[in-house]
Amino acid sequence: MFRVEEPINKAADRMLKTVQLGIFNSIIVNRLWTPLQQIKFFIPTGHGTLLGTWRRLAVCWFAVCGFIHGIIEGWFSLYYDIIPGDQSFLSQLWKEYSKGDSRYVIADNFTVCMETVTAWLWGPFSFWAVFAFLTNKPYRFVLQLIISLGQLYGAVLYFFTEHRDGYAHSEFGHPVYFWFYFVFMNVLWIVIPLVLILMLGDSY
Numbered sequence: 001m002f003r004v005e006e007p008i009n010k011a012a013d014r015m016l017k018t019v020q021l022g023i024f025n026s027i028i029v030n031r032l033w034t035p036l037q038q039i040k041f042f043i044p045t046g047h048g049t050l051l052g053t054w055r056r057l058a059v060c061w062f063a064v065c066g067f068i069h070g071i072i073e074g075w076f077s078l079y080y081d082i083i084p085g086d087q088s089f090l091s092q093l094w095k096e097y098s099k100g101d102s103r104y105v106i107a108d109n110f111t112v113c114m115e116t117v118t119a120w121l122w123g124p125f126s127f128w129a130v131f132a133f134l135t136n137k138p139y140r141f142v143l144q145l146i147i148s149l150g151q152l153y154g155a156v157l158y159f160f161t162e163h164r165d166g167y168a169h170s171e172f173g174h175p176v177y178f179w180f181y182f183v184f185m186n187v188l189w190i191v192i193p194l195v196l197i198l199m200l201g202d203s204y
Helices: 008-041 053-079 089-097 109-134 140-164 177-199
Strands: none
Touching: 053 089, 053 109, 053 140, 053 177, 109 140, 140 177
16 A cells, blocks of 8 residues: 655655665676676586576576575574664665565564575575586586475465465555565566476476
8 A cells, every 4th residue: 555645755765775675686686697698608518518598597596596595584594683673784675675574574483484494505505506507517407406496385485474464564565565575576486496497397
């Protein structure tokens, strides 16, 4: 629901933080994607050809996941109890995101457990997958399956638990806090892992 009564300066501040969050994520993707674009020049595959486009995209995805899981979500798993009063950058990032899901500032049990598993399991596994693809390890597709299944399972539980609570922790229908923060930023971990699982049959 729109809050038409909020002061203009408060609305402007919220819009500024939203833009900053988008720019921050764009910089992360760009900084990781640019060097990964160069992989095709020196990393051969097991079939004697250069690393293909889809495989480079998968490597980029796992690199981004490793950063998000290991650093951003890792911060939450360690400092979830002090985030509401902390002024550090990552705590501010989580407080901004909590406008779409307040479970992140009330130390909700499921959220803490889910993010801890994600940070300390799927984070390192994602970086391991990057290494496995770049060095053409035979187990790289096994890692892809394990990580994708874990991400898919966690994202489904994330949405379903909030649905069972009647979206009590989010501003249901809000274009930014609900549809962008809560839905879009998390549905990626359903769509992309599902695509990666389905693509395993083709060995892209």
